[in-house]
Amino acid sequence: MAQIMLDHVDKSYAGGVKAVNDLSLHIRDGEFMVLVGPSGCGKSTVLRMIAGLEEISSGSIRIGELLVNDLPPKDRDLAMVFQNYALYPHMTVGDNMAFGLKMRQMPKEEVDRRVADAARILGLEQYLDRKPAALSGGQRQRVAMGRAIVREPQAFLMDEPLSNLDAKLRVGMRSSLAQLHEQLKVTTVYATHDQVEAMTLGDRVCVLRDGLRQQVGTPGNLLDHPVNLFVAGFIGSPSMNLVTARLGTDGGQVTASFGAHLLTIPGSVLAARPGLDGYAGREVILGIRPSDFEDARLAEPSWVRMPATVDVTEELSSEIRVIFVINAPPVDHQDTAALAADQDEDEAVIPIAEGKSPWTARVSSRSRVRPGDSIEFGVDTSNLHFFDPGSGHAIGQTSSASSS
Amino acid sequence: MFVFSPPADEAAGLLTLPFSEPLEEWQDERLVEVRQRGISRHVVRFIADSGELYALKSISERLARREYRLLRALAELNVPAVEVVGIVVDRWTEADAILVTRFLDYSTTYRALFSTPRGGQPTDSLLDALVELLVRLHLSGFFWGDCSLSNTLFRQDAGTLEAYLVDAETSEQHPALSAGQRAWDVELATERICGELFDLEAGGLLPAGVDPVATADALQPRYEGLWEELNREETLRPEEQRYRIAERLRRLNELGFDADEVELISAPDGTRLHVRTKVAESGQHSRQLFQQAGISADENQARRLLNDIASFRGYLELRDGAGVSETVAAHRWVQEVYEPALAAVPAGLRDRLAPPEIFHEILEHRWYLSEQAGRDVGTTMAAQSYVDTVLPEVPRPLTTTIEGLTGPRGQQELVDEGAAEEA
Numbered sequence: 001m002a003q004i005m006l007d008h009v010d011k012s013y014a015g016g017v018k019a020v021n022d023l024s025l026h027i028r029d030g031e032f033m034v035l036v037g038p039s040g041c042g043k044s045t046v047l048r049m050i051a052g053l054e055e056i057s058s059g060s061i062r063i064g065e066l067l068v069n070d071l072p073p074k075d076r077d078l079a080m081v082f083q084n085y086a087l088y089p090h091m092t093v094g095d096n097m098a099f100g101l102k103m104r105q106m107p108k109e110e111v112d113r114r115v116a117d118a119a120r121i122l123g124l125e126q127y128l129d130r131k132p133a134a135l136s137g138g139q140r141q142r143v144a145m146g147r148a149i150v151r152e153p154q155a156f157l158m159d160e161p162l163s164n165l166d167a168k169l170r171v172g173m174r175s176s177l178a179q180l181h182e183q184l185k186v187t188t189v190y191a192t193h194d195q196v197e198a199m200t201l202g203d204r205v206c207v208l209r210d211g212l213r214q215q216v217g218t219p220g221n222l223l224d225h226p227v228n229l230f231v232a233g234f235i236g237s238p239s240m241n242l243v244t245a246r247l248g249t250d251g252g253q254v255t256a257s258f259g260a261h262l263l264t265i266p267g268s269v270l271a272a273r274p275g276l277d278g279y280a281g282r283e284v285i286l287g288i289r290p291s292d293f294e295d296a297r298l299a300e301p302s303w304v305r306m307p308a309t310v311d312v313t314e315e316l317s318s319e320i321r322v323i324f325v326i327n328a329p330p331v332d333h334q335d336t337a338a339l340a341a342d343q344d345e346d347e348a349v350i351p352i353a354e355g356k357s358p359w360t361a362r363v364s365s366r367s368r369v370r371p372g373d374s375i376e377f378g379v380d381t382s383n384l385h386f387f388d389p390g391s392g393h394a395i396g397q398t399s400s401a402s403s404s
Numbered sequence: 405m406f407v408f409s410p411p412a413d414e415a416a417g418l419l420t421l422p423f424s425e426p427l428e429e430w431q432d433e434r435l436v437e438v439r440q441r442g443i444s445r446h447v448v449r450f451i452a453d454s455g456e457l458y459a460l461k462s463i464s465e466r467l468a469r470r471e472y473r474l475l476r477a478l479a480e481l482n483v484p485a486v487e488v489v490g491i492v493v494d495r496w497t498e499a500d501a502i503l504v505t506r507f508l509d510y511s512t513t514y515r516a517l518f519s520t521p522r523g524g525q526p527t528d529s530l531l532d533a534l535v536e537l538l539v540r541l542h543l544s545g546f547f548w549g550d551c552s553l554s555n556t557l558f559r560q561d562a563g564t565l566e567a568y569l570v571d572a573e574t575s576e577q578h579p580a581l582s583a584g585q586r587a588w589d590v591e592l593a594t595e596r597i598c599g600e601l602f603d604l605e606a607g608g609l610l611p612a613g614v615d616p617v618a619t620a621d622a623l624q625p626r627y628e629g630l631w632e633e634l635n636r637e638e639t640l641r642p643e644e645q646r647y648r649i650a651e652r653l654r655r656l657n658e659l660g661f662d663a664d665e666v667e668l669i670s671a672p673d674g675t676r677l678h679v680r681t682k683v684a685e686s687g688q689h690s691r692q693l694f695q696q697a698g699i700s701a702d703e704n705q706a707r708r709l710l711n712d713i714a715s716f717r718g719y720l721e722l723r724d725g726a727g728v729s730e731t732v733a734a735h736r737w738v739q740e741v742y743e744p745a746l747a748a749v750p751a752g753l754r755d756r757l758a759p760p761e762i763f764h765e766i767l768e769h770r771w772y773l774s775e776q777a778g779r780d781v782g783t784t785m786a787a788q789s790y791v792d793t794v795l796p797e798v799p800r801p802l803t804t805t806i807e808g809l810t811g812p813r814g815q816q817e818l819v820d821e822g823a824a825e826e827a
Contacts, residue, residue, distance in 0.1 A: 014579060052584040073588045086445075086552065088599050090607030096599075103598045103617050164467065 002064035002154040002187055003029045004050060009059035011045050011211070019045040021211040023059070027155075030185040034202035036192055038234070038338070042211040043191040047159050050189060052076050063154060079153040081161055085144030087132040094119070094128040097146040114150040121183050122146050122176075138172050141165075145180065155187035162197065177201060195235055199223075207231050209338065224383070229285060229335035229392040232385055238290045238321065239339070241359040242331045244389060245286040247279045256286050256384070259327035263304050266381055273396025276386055284395065285331055287385030290321070293361030295369060299378025306377045310369055311358070322361040322369055330357045335392045405494045407472065415489050417453040418504060423492050427462040427502060446500075450507065457507035458489060465493045467573055468501035474546075474572040475505070481544050482687070484537060485569040486557070508568055510560070510758040514553035514600070517565075519609055520799035526565070527619050533558060533567035535626045536660060538593065539634065541569070543681055547585050549574030552596035560757060562704035562764040590627050594620045634661060634681045639674045652679060660703065662688070696734035699742070701760035708764045713737045745787040749795065756798040766790045 004027040011020040020042045027033045035043035048054040050061060052073035061068050068076050087096050094115050101111045119125045122142045132140055148156060161177075162170045178201055181188055192198055198205045199219040207214040207222065207230075215227045219235075226232035232240045245258040247265075254265045254277060263286075270277050276284075296305055312323040330336070361377055369375050386395040422430055428447045436450040436457070447462040463471070468491045475488035492502040517526040534556060541548055548555075548569070555571040578585070601616030610616070634656065640648050645668075653663050656679065664682040668675050689706035693699055701709060717733035745766050746759055757765070770786030781789075 048584075051588070053582065053588050055582050055584065073584050074591050086550075086554070086596065086599065088603035088606070090603045090609075091599075092606075095602065095606065099599050099602045100595055102602070103595065103620065105617070164464065 003027060003031075003062075004155060004187060004189065005060075005062040006046070006050075007060045007062075009046075009049065009061060010057045011042070011049060011054060012057045019211050020049070023208075023211075023213050025206055025213065025216065027187060027189060030187055032181050032188045032190065032201060032203045034190045034192060034198040034205045035208060036195055036198035036202075036205055036234075037208035037214075039193060040210070041208040043193075043208050044159055045211075046208070047157055047189060047191045050076075050155075051078055051080060051157050077154045079148040079151050079156050081145065081148045081156050081158045085141070085147070087140055087143055089132060092129050092131060093124060093135070093143055096132060096143050097150050100147060101150055111150075114152065115146070118146040118149040121149065121180065137169055138176075141169065141173055142176065145176070149180075149184065153186070155189065158188065158190045160192055161190075162192075163194075174200060196237055199235065205235075207234060209234075223289070225394070225397060226287075226385065227394050227397050229287075229331075229333055229387050230338060232287050232387065232394070233336055233339040236289060238360040238362070240287045240289050240385065241357075242285055242287050242336060242387075243326065243328050243357065244283055244331055246283050247276075247281065249280060254280060256284070258286065261306055261326070263306070263379060263381055263384070265384065269382060269384060273386060276396050279386070279395065283389050285333065285387040285389050285392075287387065288359075288379060289383060289385075290360045290362040292380040292383045293322075293363060294378045294380075295363045295367035296376040296378040298364050298366060300380070303378030304381050306379050308359075308361075308375055308377060310371050310373045310375055313369060313371055315365070317365070319362045319365055320367055320369060322363055322375070323358055324361065324375075325356045326359050327355070328357055329355050333389070333392055405492070407469075407491050407493065415453075415456070415458070415504070418451065418458065418489070421451065421460075423495050423502065426499070427460060459486075459505045459507055461503045461505075462500045463503060463573065465491075465501040468493065468503045471503055471572050471575075474575050474577060477577055478541075478544075478546070478569065478572065483540050483544060483546070483569070484566060485572065505570075508557050508559065510761070511557040511568065512559070513557065515604070515609065516799065517558065518604060518611060518614075521611065522798065525611055525614055527614055529565045530558065530567075531619070531622055531626055533565040534593070534597075535623065535630055537567040537569060538589065538627060539630050541575075542581050542586050542589070542631070543634070545578045545580050547576045547578065547581055548572075548589050549576065549592065550596070551589055551593035553600050554596070559702065560761050561702040562708045562761065563768075564704055566702055586631070590624050594623050597623060630659065633659060634679075637676055637678045639671065640677050641674050645675060645677075649677060652677065656681060657688075696730060697738050697742070699738070699760060701758075705758075705760040705764050708767060709742075709760060712741070712767060716741060741783055745783055748784075748787040748791050750791065753791065753795045753798075756795055762795070765794065769794055 004025075006023055006025045006027075009020060009023045010018065012018050023042075023046065025033075025046075035046055037043050045054055049056050050063075052068065052071060056069060063076055063078070088099075091099065097118060098111050098115045101114065115128070116125075119128050122145060124139065124142055124146060127135060127139065132143065135143065158177075162173055165173060174197060181201075190197075190201060199222075202219060204216060204218055205222055206216045209230055215222060215231045217225070222231060222235045226235060226240075229242070233242065243258045245256040245263075248255050248257060250262070250264070253267075254270055256263045256265060265276075293306075294300075294303065296303075308324040308326070310322055310324055314321040314323075363369060363377075387393065388395055417434075421432060421434070426447075427449055430449065432451070434451045434453050436452050449460050451458045451460060461468075472488050472491045475485055478485040479487060486508055487506040489504040489506055491504065495501070514526075514530055517530065530553065534551070534553070537556065538548065538551055550571060550573065555569065557568045557570050558565045559568065560566075581589075598616050598620035601610060601614065601619055604610035605616060638648070638652070649666065653666075656663055662682040663679050665680040667678040667680065669678065670676075687703060689710055690701055690703050693701055693706040693710055696713065697709070699706075699709065713730075713734050716737045717728055717730065720728045720733060720736065742763060745763055749762060754762075756762075766783065766787045769790040770781060770783055773781045773786055773789060
C-alpha cells in the first residue's frame with residue numbers, strides 16, 4: 001500500500017486543450033479516494049496519468065516515495081480493477097484468480113496463500129474448485145475482483161468499474177467494493193460521474209470540473225460545506241435547491257426573501273459565515289438542501305415555516321420526495337448552466353412557466369402529502385447555504401472545507 | 405429503432421426479427437446454434453438471413469452506440485475488423501440495445517486452430533497476426549483495451565493468418581497513443597493470451613509442447629520488434645540516402661505495410677529519415693489481382709495468384725512465340741487454369757476454405773508433387789490429387805450446416821465464433 005501524491009500536475013493536448021489544470025492531490029495510504037465530475041472534467045485522465053497510460057505535461061506524480069512520471073505502467077505496481085473481466089470456462093475459480101501470478105512465475109506456496117486469502121475475503125472459499133459456469137453474476141464479478149486482489153498491488157485504480165453492470169448488480173457490487181476496502185485497506189482511486197457512487201464509497205471525494213479541482217473532502221464535508229455553486233449543485237441527490245434571494249433586515253433580524261417567501265436567518269448562521277452580513281441589501285444565491293425540509297406537522301417547532309403547493313410526489317420506502325414550484329426564476333450562473341448541461345436527458349422534468357423554478361423537498365414517509373395539496377414545510381435554516389452571485393463562491397466558507 | 409449505415413439492403417430481413425423480446429428468449433427459425441461456445445459477458449446469438457450471417461450482441465445502449473461508432477471508424481481506416489451493420493435501440497424501457505455485425509467469411513478461431521492444426525502448431529502465425537493487428541490499431545490511435553485471442557477472428561491467407569478485431573467494446577480512439585497506452589494494451593493482451601492458453605490446457609485442448617507462459621510472453625518482443633521496425637528513425641549519410649530509403653520502403657512492404665509519408669530532416673550528423681506508416685493494409689496485390697482477373701483475395705493469396713498469372717503469361721509467350729498482354733494473360737489464366745482447378749472441388753468440400761486459398765494450396769501441392777516426381781506435374785493433376793488427398797483433411801467448420809442459405813456461404817458451415825465468448 002502507498003500514498004499517491006500529485007503535485008501541480010498539468011495535462012495538455014495538442015492545440016492547447018488542458019484536460020487537467022494544476023492539480024495537486026494527496027491520496028493517503030489506504031484511502032478510498034473518488035474522483036467525480038461530469039463528463040470531460042478530467043477524472044479519467046487523472047486516473048490514467050496515475051496508471052501511466054497518459055503522460056503528464058508538467059508536475060509530478062509519486063507513488064509511495066517513488067517518482068513515477070516516466071515509469072511504464074507495468075512497473076508502477078498498480079492494479080486496474082476488473083474492466084472487461086474474462087473468466088475462463090475450463091479453469092476452476094481458484095485458477096481463474098491465480099493464473100496471473102503463475103504467469104509471473106510466483107512460487108506455488110505464495111500463489112496458494114494469496115488465492116486462499118482473497119477467496120476468504122470475497123466469500124468464495126467454497127467455490128474455489130468449481131468452474132465459473134456454476135457461479136452467479138455477482139460471484140463472477142467477485143472472482144474478477146479476486147484476480148486483482150491476489151496481485152497485492154500498492155493501489156487499485158478503478159475507472160467507472162460499475163458502469164457496464166445492470167442496476168441490480170451495480171448496487172450489489174458497490175456494497176461489495178465498500179466491504180472489500182474496509183477489509184483490505186488498499187489505497188484506491190476510483191473515477192465516476194455518479195455522485196451517489198462517490199458519496200457512498202469515498203473516504204474522501206475530489207470534485208473536478210473542466211480539469212480543475214473544485215473541492216476535496218469527506219462526503220459529509222462536501223454536502224455541508226460546498227465551496228461553490230458547482231459543487232453545491234453537483235453533490236447531493238436530489239440536488240440542492242437554488243434561488244437568487246435578497247438579504248434584508250426585519251426587526252433587527254437578517255432575512256432572505258425570494259418569490260413570496262421570507263426566511264429569517266439565525267444569528268448562529270451569520271456568525272458561522274463571516275462576511276455574509278455584508279451582503280445585507282444585496283442579492284445572494286441561496287441554497288437549501290431537500291433534506292432540510294420537512295412537513296411542518298412533523299418538523300422541529302423551531303424550523304421556519306414555508307407554504308407551497310405540491311406538484312408531484314415520489315414515494316420511496318423511507319421518505320417522500322415532494323416537487324413544488326416557487327415563484328422565482330432559476331438561477332442563471334455559469335456553474336448552474338454547467339450542471340444543467342450535464343443533466344441526464346432522461347431525467348424527468350415537469351413543465352415550468354417562465355419565472356418559476358421547481359424545487360424538491362424530502363419529507364418523512366409519515367407525511368400524507370399528495371399532489372395538489374397545500375403544504376406548509378418546516379425549513380431547517382441553520383443549514384442554509386449562501387453563494388456570491390458573481391463568483392459563485394460560497395460566502396464565508398472556511399478553508400477547512402477544501403482539504404488537500 | 406434500427407440505426408445502420410446504408411446501403412444495407414441485404415440486411416433488411418433483420419427488421420422482422422423479434423426485437424421486442426429479450427435476445428436470449430428469441431425463437432426464430434433464422435437463429436443459428438453455435439457449438440462449443442464459452443462463457444459470454446453478454447448474450448450473443450447468430451442469425452442467418454438472405455444468404456448472410458450476422459452476430460447479434462445484447463449490450464447497454466451506451467456501449468452499443470460507442471462500439472458501432474468505433475467499428476465504423478475502423479472500417480473507414482481499413483483496419484481489419486468485423487463489419488458492423490447497425491444497432492437496435494429503444495426496444496423498451498430498460499432493455500439493452502443489440503449490436504449487429506456481419507459474420508466474417510471463412511474465418512476461424514484460435515480454438516479451432518489449436519484443436520485441428522494443419523502443418524504444425526499455429527502459435528507463431530497466431531501471434532504474428534495478432535501483433536500486426538495490434539500495431540495497425542496503435543498506429544491509427546486505437547487503444548483496444550481487451551486484446552485477446554478470443555476477441556479476434558482469423559482468416560487463412562496463403563500460409564499465414566490474418567487477424568480481425570471482433571470486439572471494440574472497450575476500445576478508445578485518440579489522435580495518437582502514448583507509449584504508456586501501447587504498453588498497457590500489450591500487457592493486457594499478454595495476460596489474456598496466457599489465460600486463454602491456460603484455459604485450453606485445463607480443458608485438455610492445448611497441444612503438447614505449447615507453453616502458455618512462453619507463448620504469451622512472446623507477444624511483447626514481437627510487438628516491440630514490429631513497432632520499432634515501422635517507427636524507428638535512422639540517420640543516413642548523403643551518399644546512401646537513395647538506396648537506404650528504397651530499402652526501408654521495401655522492408656515496410658515486406659511487413660505488409662505501406663509508407664504514407666517520408667520525412668527527411670537535416671541534422672549535423674547526416675539526414676534523419678522518418679517514415680510515417682499507413683495504417684491501412686497495403687492491399688496492393690489484392691487490388692492488382694482484382695483489376696486483372698476480377699478475383700477478390702487477401703493480400704498473400706493475391707500475391708501468390710499474381711505470380712501464377714505471370715508464370716502462365718511466360719508460358720503462353722514461349723509457346724506462341726509472341727508477346728501476350730497482362731490483361732489477356734490474366735483473362736486466359738482465369739478460364740484455363742483457375743476456374744478448372746476449382747471446378748475439380750466437389751460441392752461438399754467447397755466450404756472448407758475460400759476459393760483463392762484453395763487455389764493457393766493446390767499450387768503448394770503441385771510444388772510438392774513436382775518435387776517428388778522430379779518434373780512439373782501441372783495444375784490439373786495437382787488439383788485432382790489435392791481434392792482427393794488434402795482437402796478432405798482440412799478441418800470441417802465447427803457447427804452444423806445452415807439450411808436455406810444460398811451463395812458461397814450457403815455451403816459454408818459456421819465456425820464457432822470463439823470471439824463470442826468475449827463478445
